Amino acid sequence: xxxxxxxxxxxxxxxxxxxxxxxxxxxxxxxxxxxxxxxxxxxxxxxxxxxxxxxxxxxxxxxxxxxxxxxxxxxxxxxxxxxxxxxxxxxxxxxxxxxxxxxxxxxxxxxxxxxxxxxxxxxxxxxxxxxxxxxxxxxxxxxxxxxxxxxxxxxxxxxxxxxxxxxxxxxxxxxxxxxx
Amino acid sequence: xxxxxxxxxxxxxxxxxxxxxxxxxxxxxxxxxxxxxxxxxxxxxxxxxxxxxxxxxxxxxxxxxxxxxxxxxxxxxxxxxxxxxxxxxxxxxxxxxxxxxxxx
Ligand SMILES: [Zn+2]
Numbered sequence: 001x002x003x004x005x006x007x008x009x010x011x012x013x014x015x016x017x018x019x020x021x022x023x024x025x026x027x028x029x030x031x032x033x034x035x036x037x038x039x040x041x042x043x044x045x046x047x048x049x050x051x052x053x054x055x056x057x058x059x060x061x062x063x064x065x066x067x068x069x070x071x072x073x074x075x076x077x078x079x080x081x082x083x084x085x086x087x088x089x090x091x092x093x094x095x096x097x098x099x100x101x102x103x104x105x106x107x108x109x110x111x112x113x114x115x116x117x118x119x120x121x122x123x124x125x126x127x128x129x130x131x132x133x134x135x136x137x138x139x140x141x142x143x144x145x146x147x148x149x150x151x152x153x154x155x156x157x158x159x160x161x162x163x164x165x166x167x168x169x170x171x172x173x174x175x176x177x178x179x180x
Numbered sequence: 181x182x183x184x185x186x187x188x189x190x191x192x193x194x195x196x197x198x199x200x201x202x203x204x205x206x207x208x209x210x211x212x213x214x215x216x217x218x219x220x221x222x223x224x225x226x227x228x229x230x231x232x233x234x235x236x237x238x239x240x241x242x243x244x245x246x247x248x249x250x251x252x253x254x255x256x257x258x259x260x261x262x263x264x265x266x267x268x269x270x271x272x273x274x275x276x277x278x279x280x281x282x283x284x
Binding site: 113120155 | 241
């Protein structure tokens, strides 16, 4: 099949989002958890890792207080696909609720690929208003970690928007700031 | 019974993370939920009234799709119904191959 470059663009393929000028989107995460998700990507290399971000949402800012590692159920193609068992998510959603936290996003890794969302990532992303964090892992080493907010209202108009990642040294800092 | 609402849908359910309904079946529970919170409807169902494919329903710890009576499964007061949109993704290897093979 021959597909022209223009056709790919028409289909929305390879177009990356522009930073929204209207809002300062941000994902705040404590250093310990930031390191943990990057390390997870190194441990599962050359396979994709995946997990859940728990915390609080306050308008444009999502604050990650805890991360939960998940298994990648895509054993048929773990180097370029990830999927979290819904059963695992049911448990995590329940635990988050009991801890007074909510699911604010998810993370996964891109082994030997850039830390940019793919068309498949967008098609299969359904948690609108949540952050999707991607870490590139090159030859086993975590390189860049980016975050994208799944924006829009419905499946039909969803899109990823770039958001800044702010790493805080301590939980206390992040917790105090989030209650302000 | 209690229906757990995932983060993206809470804004359409009065900002609640769980909604209590009295229902006889899973399907009845969803009907009651969406009649109390009608904004949820278009997020859970397609235009032709089918549950969106990426929406998983778990009755306690069971995937409703795999229950013998599916959404007609009877429920009781202490039951929990979790609404869980799926989480997945992947690297588009075909895109890279395709882009490299473009010829005019
Ligand atoms: Zn991805």
